[in-house]
Amino acid sequence: MTSQNPAERLNRASNAIFEETAFLFGANAEFVESLYAQYLEDPASVDPSWARYFAGLEGPRGPSTPSWASRAKTAGAPIAAPVSGAEDVRAAAQASIRAIQLVRAYRVIGHFEADLDPLGLAPKTPHPQLDPKFYGFKDADLDKPVFIDGVLGLQSATPREMVDLLKRTYCGRIGYEFMHINDAEEKDWLQRRIEGPDKEITFTPAGKRAILNKLIEAEGFEKFCALRFLGTKRFGLDGGEAMIPALEQIIKRGGQLGVSKIVIGMAHRGRLNVLANVLSKSYRQIFHEFRGGSANPEGIDEVTGDVKYHLGASSDRSFDGNDVHLTLTPNPSHLEAADPVVLGKARAKQFQLGDTEARTSVLPMLLHGDAAFAGQGIVAECFAMSGTRGYRTGGTIHFVINNQIGFTTSPQYSRSSAYCTDIALMVQAPIFHVNGDDPEAVVHAARIATEFRQLFHKDVVIDMYCYRRFGHNETDEPAFTQPLMYRAIKDHPTTLEIYAKKLVAESSMAASDVEHMVGDFNARLDSEFEASKAHKPERADWLQSNWTGFEVAPKSYHRADTGVDKDALLQVGKALSTVPEGFNAHKTVARQLQNKARMFETGEGIDWATAEALAFGTLLKEGFPVRLSGQDSGRGTFSQRHSVLVDQETEARYIPLANVAKDQAPFEVIDSLLSEAAVLGFEYGYATSEPKALVLWEAQFGDFANNAQVIIDQFIASGEMKWLRMCGLVMLLPHGYEGQGPEHSSARLERYLQLCAQDNWQVCNPTTPANYFHVLRRQMLRNFRKPLVLMTPKSLLRHKRCVSFLDDLSPGTSFHRVFRDQAECVPGATTVQLAPDEDIRRVILCSGKVYFDLVDAREKHNQQQVQMLRLEQLYPFPEGPLGEVLERFPNAEIVWVQEEPRNQGAWTFVRQRIEYLMEKLGRRVRPRYIGRPEYAATAAGLMSQHTAELHYIMDEAMRFDLKIRTEDDQ
Structure with a gap:
C-alpha cells in the first residue's frame, strides 16, 4: 500500500x-x-x-x-x-x-x-x-x-x-537490494534517500555516544550472565550486539513518525538482552529467574510457566518527547510460529486506535534468525498475507540476526538462495544487508527501514550479518561442525571493541571515557545481582490495559445469561432477510432470504446458519465487534452462510450483518488466503489483544486445522498456563461422517480432548442451532475468556431435524452442556413413547451428528427402552448435569456410541470420566463402546463401506441384552 x-x-x-x-x-x-x-x-x-x-x-x-x-x-x-x-x-x-x-x-x-x-x-x-x-x-x-x-x-x-x-x-557496509520493486515511487525514494555526495552515514557525537552506550549494555549483560551463571543456557546475543542500538533507533525514529505502539516478536537468541536493554525489564528480575525464581508473583496458582527466554514483557519508552509502548510477545521453541501472532496483535491494536487506513500508529516488528527465516513456511505465509484486506498491518519491519548458520547447519545446506532473505522478494520488500560489526551502518539501515515503512506502509527487511560467538547456546561446542568459522570467531574482536577503538581513533571519545562507561555499567549489574537474591515479583503482566475488568475463570462456571429479547431478534432477522432496493441477489440466495423471513414470521425452523447470524447480530447490537475469517467464510464452504451478498450485475457487495443498527459494533468477515497456520496464529494474536471482540477462525474442513497444529498446541491450548495470556478465540471445525472419505470427515476431536487440562479451554459439539447460538454468545457475556473449540456440522446445516424455535433463543434460555432425550419433541420425528425411567435398560451417551442417526434407528426399531443423552460440551466435562440425569436410570447399562473409529473421537477421553462419575453415584458400571473399530485413517473412503459401518453401529446400538454389565464382567 x-x-x-x-x-x-x-x-x-x-x-x-x-x-x-x-x-x-x-x-x-x-x-x-x-x-x-x-x-x-x-x-x-x-x-x-x-x-x-x-x-x-x-x-x-x-x-x-x-x-x-x-x-x-x-x-x-x-x-x-x-x-x-x-x-x-x-x-x-x-x-x-x-x-x-x-x-x-x-x-x-x-x-x-x-x-x-x-x-x-x-x-x-x-x-x-x-x-x-x-x-x-x-x-x-x-x-x-x-x-x-x-x-x-x-x-x-x-x-x-x-x-x-x-x-x-x-x-x-550496507548492501541495498531494492531494484526488484515494481513501484517506481518506492524505488525513486530509496535512491534519493541513499545516493549522492551528501548521503554518507554520519552521526553526531551524541548519537555515537548513544550507540556506544547500548553496545556496552548489550555486551556487558551477556558477559555478566556468562560469568555469574556459568553453563546456563541463555541464547546470548554475543556477536550480534549491534541489534540493540538498531532497535533503539527504530523506536526513536518510529516515534517521530507517528508510531505509538510497537509489537515485537522474536525467538530465543538475544531475547533476554532485548528484554533488559530495549524493554527495560529489570536486571534483578532476570537474575531472579536465572536463579530459578518465578516470573509471576505469589498467589497465581496452577500456572506452569515457561523458560525465561520464551517470556514476553511490555513497557513504555520515551524519545524526544514521543512515548512508545512496547510489547514483546511470548514465543514457543518453534522459531517463527509467533510471527502471525504478532501481526494479529498489531492489527487489533490498530483497530482499537481507529487507525484502519494508513496503519502507521502501531508497528509490528519481527526479529528472525537466518536459517528459520529462510526455512520456516509460516514466514512465507505471513508475507503472503501482508497486503491482503483482512490481514494487512501497514507493513512489518523484519530484523534478521544473520548468524550465517542454523544450529549446526551451514547456509549451503539450509537454503537454495543466495540470501536467507530472498523469501521477502515475493512481496517486493526492500532488503538492507548490513555488516553487524559496523553499528553505525546497522543503525542507519534501521532508520531508513523505519522511514520506508511509515511512508509506504509495506514490509521491509534488515539483514544484519553477524555470528554466534558461543554456538547455538552456551553449552554447545560449535567447533564440532564449523571449525574454520569458530577459529575465526575466537580471534575476532567484539563489536564493542571495534567501535570503541574507532571512536577513540577519530577523537570522538577518549579511551578513559569508554572505560568509565563500562565500569559504571558493570557496577550497576553487580548491584542488581545482589538485589535479585531477595527479589520477589510484585505484579503479573496480564489483565491490564484492554483486559482491565476481566477475571480469572472461577473453579465452577456454568452458564451466562445468553437469551435475547424477541424484538431484538426480529430486528436482526429483518436485517438478515432484507437487501437494499435495486440489489440483484442471486435467485438461490433470494429464495434463502425469503425462507429466513418466514422463519422470523413463524418463529420456527431456525437453521444453523440463521442461528449463527442471530448470535453475531445480537452481539453487534450490544457493542461487541465480530471478526470471522477462514477460507471462503463469506459464503461458507457449504453455501450455508452467505454473509456477503454479491450483486449479480455489478458484483457490488452487501453485508447484512453490517447493517443491523446504526450504532452497532463493526462486523468483519474475511475470505482468507489458503493458509491455516499463519491465519489461525493471526486470529489468536488478535483475540489476545482484543478481548471485547468475538474472534472466530473457521476451517474449510475440520482436518485442515492439522496444518496449524503448532499454533493450537503451543499457543491456544497452553498460552494461559505458560504465559498468563487469556484468549477467547473460537475455532469452527466442520466435523461429521457422511461418507466423504478420510480428509472430509473428521476434525480430529480426539486431539483437542487430549490437550484438555487445567481448565485451559472449552471443547463443544453442539447439535442444535439454539445451542450454537448460546455458546457463541456465552463467549462474550462472561467476565473471563477461554478458547472455544467447536465441532460444527456439514449435513446438519440443512437437516430437517436440526432446527430450533425462536423461543429457544429468548430470555431465560441458555447453553445446555448435556441434552436430555427429546424423543417426543424432535422436529419431524415419529413419536416414540419411552418406557418409565426404572424400565430403561440402556442409556446411550453420544455427542454430535450421530445422535440424529440414533433417533432414526430407534424409530426404525421402535425401541422404547433406550434413552439417549447428548454431551454438547465435552470439556470442561459436565459431570454435574450428566450425573443428575443418569441417576434417573438405576437399572440401565451405559453405552457410548460414536461415529469415529475407536482410537479417535471422544471415547478415550470420556471413558474414565464416565466410570468415575458412576462410582460417585454408587454404581460399579463401566461404559460399553459401540462404534467403528480402530483405524489408521479417520474414515473409510468408499461410500458403500461407510454405509455398512453406519448400519452396523445403529443396529448394535438398538440391540442389547437385559443383563447390566458390571466392572467384573469387563
Whole structure:
C-alpha cells in the first residue's frame, strides 16, 4: 500500500532519465547508439517513443546546442564540456547511456560486492558489470565529465567519480537490494534517500555516544550472565550486539513518525538482552529467574510457566518527547510460529486506535534468525498475507540476526538462495544487508527501514550479518561442525571493541571515557545481582490495559445469561432477510432470504446458519465487534452462510450483518488466503489483544486445522498456563461422517480432548442451532475468556431435524452442556413413547451428528427402552448435569456410541470420566463402546463401506441384552 496523502511523500519527483532507461543493459548499447544516429539524420525515421526520448536528451535548442550544455550544475560537480555537431552529440549521448547502465548495474547487483561478513569467511568475487570498462569506457574516458541529469544527485560526473560514489553507496557496509520493486515511487525514494555526495552515514557525537552506550549494555549483560551463571543456557546475543542500538533507533525514529505502539516478536537468541536493554525489564528480575525464581508473583496458582527466554514483557519508552509502548510477545521453541501472532496483535491494536487506513500508529516488528527465516513456511505465509484486506498491518519491519548458520547447519545446506532473505522478494520488500560489526551502518539501515515503512506502509527487511560467538547456546561446542568459522570467531574482536577503538581513533571519545562507561555499567549489574537474591515479583503482566475488568475463570462456571429479547431478534432477522432496493441477489440466495423471513414470521425452523447470524447480530447490537475469517467464510464452504451478498450485475457487495443498527459494533468477515497456520496464529494474536471482540477462525474442513497444529498446541491450548495470556478465540471445525472419505470427515476431536487440562479451554459439539447460538454468545457475556473449540456440522446445516424455535433463543434460555432425550419433541420425528425411567435398560451417551442417526434407528426399531443423552460440551466435562440425569436410570447399562473409529473421537477421553462419575453415584458400571473399530485413517473412503459401518453401529446400538454389565464382567 502506498500513501494516500501526497503531501507526506518525500522527494516525489521522478528521475526521468532513470525511469526511461530502466530497460537498458550492456547488450543493448550498440543498438541504441545506432538508433540515435538514425534519429539525428531523420527524426521521423524512428518510432515516436524513441523520438520523444532522444528529443528529451537534446532539449528545446536542437542537436547543435543540447540542453545539458546550459543547465545549472550541482555544487561541486564538474560540467560536461559543450558539444556541437552530430558526432559530438552522439558521443555525449553514448556516454550518458553507458553511465546510466553503470549506475543501474550497481543498483541491481552492487550488494553482491558489499562488505557484509564481519568474519570475512568467503572471498568476494568481482562482478564485471560493475567495471566501467564493461560498458565501453576506456581509461582515457574515466576522468571526462558525463551528463547524468541528476542521477546520484549530480548533473554530471566523471566515470571515476561515479564509481567511487556507487561503491560507497552500494558496496560498503550496507548492501541495498531494492531494484526488484515494481513501484517506481518506492524505488525513486530509496535512491534519493541513499545516493549522492551528501548521503554518507554520519552521526553526531551524541548519537555515537548513544550507540556506544547500548553496545556496552548489550555486551556487558551477556558477559555478566556468562560469568555469574556459568553453563546456563541463555541464547546470548554475543556477536550480534549491534541489534540493540538498531532497535533503539527504530523506536526513536518510529516515534517521530507517528508510531505509538510497537509489537515485537522474536525467538530465543538475544531475547533476554532485548528484554533488559530495549524493554527495560529489570536486571534483578532476570537474575531472579536465572536463579530459578518465578516470573509471576505469589498467589497465581496452577500456572506452569515457561523458560525465561520464551517470556514476553511490555513497557513504555520515551524519545524526544514521543512515548512508545512496547510489547514483546511470548514465543514457543518453534522459531517463527509467533510471527502471525504478532501481526494479529498489531492489527487489533490498530483497530482499537481507529487507525484502519494508513496503519502507521502501531508497528509490528519481527526479529528472525537466518536459517528459520529462510526455512520456516509460516514466514512465507505471513508475507503472503501482508497486503491482503483482512490481514494487512501497514507493513512489518523484519530484523534478521544473520548468524550465517542454523544450529549446526551451514547456509549451503539450509537454503537454495543466495540470501536467507530472498523469501521477502515475493512481496517486493526492500532488503538492507548490513555488516553487524559496523553499528553505525546497522543503525542507519534501521532508520531508513523505519522511514520506508511509515511512508509506504509495506514490509521491509534488515539483514544484519553477524555470528554466534558461543554456538547455538552456551553449552554447545560449535567447533564440532564449523571449525574454520569458530577459529575465526575466537580471534575476532567484539563489536564493542571495534567501535570503541574507532571512536577513540577519530577523537570522538577518549579511551578513559569508554572505560568509565563500562565500569559504571558493570557496577550497576553487580548491584542488581545482589538485589535479585531477595527479589520477589510484585505484579503479573496480564489483565491490564484492554483486559482491565476481566477475571480469572472461577473453579465452577456454568452458564451466562445468553437469551435475547424477541424484538431484538426480529430486528436482526429483518436485517438478515432484507437487501437494499435495486440489489440483484442471486435467485438461490433470494429464495434463502425469503425462507429466513418466514422463519422470523413463524418463529420456527431456525437453521444453523440463521442461528449463527442471530448470535453475531445480537452481539453487534450490544457493542461487541465480530471478526470471522477462514477460507471462503463469506459464503461458507457449504453455501450455508452467505454473509456477503454479491450483486449479480455489478458484483457490488452487501453485508447484512453490517447493517443491523446504526450504532452497532463493526462486523468483519474475511475470505482468507489458503493458509491455516499463519491465519489461525493471526486470529489468536488478535483475540489476545482484543478481548471485547468475538474472534472466530473457521476451517474449510475440520482436518485442515492439522496444518496449524503448532499454533493450537503451543499457543491456544497452553498460552494461559505458560504465559498468563487469556484468549477467547473460537475455532469452527466442520466435523461429521457422511461418507466423504478420510480428509472430509473428521476434525480430529480426539486431539483437542487430549490437550484438555487445567481448565485451559472449552471443547463443544453442539447439535442444535439454539445451542450454537448460546455458546457463541456465552463467549462474550462472561467476565473471563477461554478458547472455544467447536465441532460444527456439514449435513446438519440443512437437516430437517436440526432446527430450533425462536423461543429457544429468548430470555431465560441458555447453553445446555448435556441434552436430555427429546424423543417426543424432535422436529419431524415419529413419536416414540419411552418406557418409565426404572424400565430403561440402556442409556446411550453420544455427542454430535450421530445422535440424529440414533433417533432414526430407534424409530426404525421402535425401541422404547433406550434413552439417549447428548454431551454438547465435552470439556470442561459436565459431570454435574450428566450425573443428575443418569441417576434417573438405576437399572440401565451405559453405552457410548460414536461415529469415529475407536482410537479417535471422544471415547478415550470420556471413558474414565464416565466410570468415575458412576462410582460417585454408587454404581460399579463401566461404559460399553459401540462404534467403528480402530483405524489408521479417520474414515473409510468408499461410500458403500461407510454405509455398512453406519448400519452396523445403529443396529448394535438398538440391540442389547437385559443383563447390566458390571466392572467384573469387563
